[in-house]
Amino acid sequence: MRKKKTLLLVVSLLLVVALFGTVLTGCGGNKQSSNNNATQEKKPILIGGVAPVTGPAATFGKSTKQGYEMALEEWNAKGGVLGRTVKLIFEDDKADPTEAANAFSKLINENHVVAIVGSVTSSCSLAGAPIAQRNKVPMITPTSTNVKVTEQGDYIFRACFIDPFQGTVAAKFLYNNLKARKVGVIYDIGQDYNAGLAESFKKKFESLGGQIIAYEGYPDGTTDFNTQLTKILDGKPDAIYSPNYYNDDGLIAKQARSLGFNGPIVGGDGWDSPDLVKIGGDAVNNCYFTNHFSKESKEEIVQNFVKKYEDKYGEAPDALAALGYDGMNIMLTAIQNAGSTDGEAIKDALKNIDYQGVTGHIKFDENRNPIKSAVILKIENGKQVYVTTINP
Numbered sequence: 001m002r003k004k005k006t007l008l009l010v011v012s013l014l015l016v017v018a019l020f021g022t023v024l025t026g027c028g029g030n031k032q033s034s035n036n037n038a039t040q041e042k043k044p045i046l047i048g049g050v051a052p053v054t055g056p057a058a059t060f061g062k063s064t065k066q067g068y069e070m071a072l073e074e075w076n077a078k079g080g081v082l083g084r085t086v087k088l089i090f091e092d093d094k095a096d097p098t099e100a101a102n103a104f105s106k107l108i109n110e111n112h113v114v115a116i117v118g119s120v121t122s123s124c125s126l127a128g129a130p131i132a133q134r135n136k137v138p139m140i141t142p143t144s145t146n147v148k149v150t151e152q153g154d155y156i157f158r159a160c161f162i163d164p165f166q167g168t169v170a171a172k173f174l175y176n177n178l179k180a181r182k183v184g185v186i187y188d189i190g191q192d193y194n195a196g197l198a199e200s201f202k203k204k205f206e207s208l209g210g211q212i213i214a215y216e217g218y219p220d221g222t223t224d225f226n227t228q229l230t231k232i233l234d235g236k237p238d239a240i241y242s243p244n245y246y247n248d249d250g251l252i253a254k255q256a257r258s259l260g261f262n263g264p265i266v267g268g269d270g271w272d273s274p275d276l277v278k279i280g281g282d283a284v285n286n287c288y289f290t291n292h293f294s295k296e297s298k299e300e301i302v303q304n305f306v307k308k309y310e311d312k313y314g315e316a317p318d319a320l321a322a323l324g325y326d327g328m329n330i331m332l333t334a335i336q337n338a339g340s341t342d343g344e345a346i347k348d349a350l351k352n353i354d355y356q357g358v359t360g361h362i363k364f365d366e367n368r369n370p371i372k373s374a375v376i377l378k379i380e381n382g383k384q385v386y387v388t389t390i391n392p
Helices: 002-042 058-077 097-109 122-134 163-177 192-207 226-234 246-258 274-284 300-313 319-338 343-351
Strands: 045-051 086-092 115-117 139-141 156-158 182-188 211-218 239-241 265-267 287-291 355-357 360-362 374-380 383-390
Touching: 045 058, 045 097, 045 319, 058 086, 058 300, 058 319, 086 097, 097 115, 097 122, 115 319, 122 139, 122 156, 122 192, 139 319, 163 192, 163 239, 163 265, 163 287, 163 374, 163 383, 182 192, 182 226, 192 211, 192 239, 211 226, 226 246, 246 265, 246 274, 274 374, 300 319, 319 343, 319 355
Parallel strands: 045 086, 045 115, 115 139, 139 156, 182 211, 182 239, 239 265, 265 287
Antiparallel strands: 287 374, 355 360, 374 383
């Protein structure tokens, strides 16, 4: 009997010890879980940034990246987003769609970013957008104007106007303001951006009663445009529409002038680079282009941005810098409004954004494109001069 009582006492003590240990372990586990949550809340929010800082559109990428960085630094100086520091993980896509696809995949699968701002060229955004959509990572391109970009899915947004609007603005300006009636078009067939602008311009200009006397495409990488320009000049155009990137357009202007054309040459926002004048020299004088932003605007928000940018980088901002700045601000505002870094929550917050940016007031339509104005800039003595604003 004594042995039984002793055994029962031992078993009871063991059960008490086991139960007490379980309680301690449970308490310790809850404390560790709480610590993990607190640690997670203190970790930086990772935002992916994509732009070409090397390659044929390097000046675009440099300006855009600086816009990203300036916006992000301003948020962090005010306490970050959701009380957390924001960190930019940047990838250079070299303006190459394959590089862009690799960059998006790396940012999502290796760096685990919660959102992506980029890329710059339409071809690169078209390569990256399906990857972001498939992984349900919200993306906003600051500068890709090809209409197909946001058609890749409901996680894809943009901060710039689209090519059909930009091409329409150029056609209306040429027909109504410059009184051009016969225009030749020259464009890079290897770039979605260029081809989209050329097509929308042609459609609108002809609908206004204008005549396209030549519609000349050239392969990507071309440096001698004399064949295409000769065909255009044979039709005695009033103007030339050249919706390409600055490195091509500077050469096109020089070669058109050397063939005797002294009329206006008009382009798109791809002209907005200091290298345009370096390449084209005096040949780009009396030329115009459509753009998203003018540093000459008298609006307070624009002048504040220009001053801060000049103080930080020692140079005036171009439209790429302004759009990069707006694009990053829109994404961070959406995360703050969502109250979460969950992709679906950010996407829904983006759809409802109402943002006053340096490039205009931005709300998204049903296709996640902003409805905003365009400005016309003229190059005079190597400088950009504001001409007019064209509303939607």
